[in-house]
Amino acid sequence: MESLELPQMDPRVLKATSVKAEDPAASSPEPHALKITAASSNPKMFTLPWEKPLATWPEDLLANLPRGISRHVVRFVHVGDEVYAMKEITRNVAEREYELLRRLQKLELPTVQPIAVVTGRHSREGEPLEAILVTKHLKFSLPYRALFARNLRPDTAERMIDALAVLMVRLHLAGFYWGDVSLSNVLFLRDAYAFSAFLVDAETGDLQINLTEGQREYDVDLARTNIIGELMDLSSGSLLPSGVDEIAIGNRLVDRYHSLWSALTDTDKFGPDEMWKIEKRVNKLNELGFDVDELEMKTAGR
Template sequence: MPPPELVLRAPGPGLLGLPWEQPLADWDATAVPLRDVEVGPSRHLVRFVETDGALWALKDEPVRIARREYDVLRRLEDAGLPAARPAGLVEQPDHETAVLVTRYLTGSWQYRRLFLRLPPNRPRHRARLLDAMVSLLVELHRHGVFWGDCSLANTLFVRDGQLLQAYLVDAETSEIHPGGLSDGQREHDLSILVENVAAGMIDVATWLERPPEIFGDLIDEATALTDRYRTLWGALHAEPVFPFDDRYRVEGAIRELNDLGFAVDEISLQPEDEGRSRLRIAVGDRTFHSDRLRALTGLDVGEGQARILLGDLEAHREWMHRRTGMDVGERAAARSWSDHCLVPGSEQAHRALGRVGDPVQAYCDLLEVRWILSERAGADVGDAVALAALGGRAPTDSAAKMAVADATTGELPRIVDPPPS
């Protein structure tokens, strides 16, 4: 009997000691630290193991498919794309199968859990989920990745400020084309997305026994993914032509991309006829705000969180200016903001939520709740009122309840799965 062939990128004693010589389906929960994690439909057996201080997803596949998926995930990781992180590949020649090992995406949830908490009459919450799907597909296509099976079931979602970040977690059918994708390949992948998302949403609506009349709305929302995709793709690849004297339009184009979260690597103005120029912009990764925040504070957060935190930092800097009557440098303001706002605010917000989820995300939620309540009150309500609303200690205040729902994308942070024990 040939022994298994192991390739592990995190060779801790727990992973090494698993019964790799046995089929994954035969692993005994009394002898292996298996953990129950809800998963959506899958063509292959998926089990979860908690060991070496982490949670790992194990998927049983034919050897050829497992090798291919492991290679694709490695390349997606090298490119910094939002996808499951491969941790190992174990080939079991005696069983003509292999086990793909990936790191569990902490703080993530599947669309079924998300839909359970999305009111059917609040389509804007579903819109954020669909925006995340479109953004993921655009990012993959920009890097020459053909997904091949883009669907809700193959995606995990993580809260990032007031955005949802989508992650690819199934690359069985994915292909990487270093020379880029053709328009036909992109359109084919987009059509798969629309079809699969519509089917997935209707499946969940049926499962939740939602009224049949909502199905038409869900299909329309899925169909609108095409326009969402083309709008974002067009913004990233537009090549406007304008008179050379109108160079101010360059700054406007850069600002538009930065507002979408994209950094700009390089611009070029190519001469056209009649004294006009064509603007070409080399767009970098979607890390503009997170890069800026990291440079100022050393804090490494998501793009959506960074956008909110930078706004809070700028407000603190303005407060310092009014208080001292002096201009305050960005770095000095960042140090003060971190000490007096971020650190204590994250602790308070995290405590208000029972210390569930990410402290930085909790602080972002606190800022949004305070802003919404202040807008409705016509004055700054302060942290105490916002903390009470965020922690659910204002049960009779319908405005506070709505503020929390709006600020947290309809998903109270407390529903985030706790980290492995």
């Protein structure tokens, strides 16, 4: 288990804000009995059939909502008045992702909300089962395939990419290296004029003090490659509006990301008598089509 995480570790992280270094659970033994780790308790969680593989949970517990492509078994489950997303994964990965999501939520970043990690699962016959990461189902969110299945506006792809660029810049400004950016790992919320994007899969991510340009560029480059592939896949299923150029959309992500990043981080400093510089920057962001309300503007430091 330990060795699974090592290749992803940046050596500096051990000295910095590594989840692994701070997480005492990472080296704790597998619990023998069912263990639900959560920030707040919900007694209904104990009534769920944890002794069954998630893929075999009874239909009447499940919520039939649009779900993206995933490597693992993921199900939406009614728990009282809430709907939770459950993902069956190894214990180390579940604990790591839970902790990362908690830290991202504390930084008020747009991600799904972690609810619990369930470990020590066993079948009736005593066979060990994988852990489950529980997050709150993000209401009204759509995975990208569902978005295209419902939305015939020709600029859907552009609006989606713009939202993803905002999400990536926000995560990178906070020091989050994603490592697995793709449309499948994002959820979209739609309002009248724009989409907003939420991170859903933090499994490969790492929260650091500062990202290097190389790390940011790796995320951007992988996003581009994955987006082009995912759009081509939509296109072969006739889900993409005709005339959409997959490669141009992939390149748009790179352009939007860089424009936004430099509009926010270019190093002209603001003096107290230079408020016009802030105004200029806000105007530049507006010209780029970004909603400045979405971003926290800092007047000092950058």
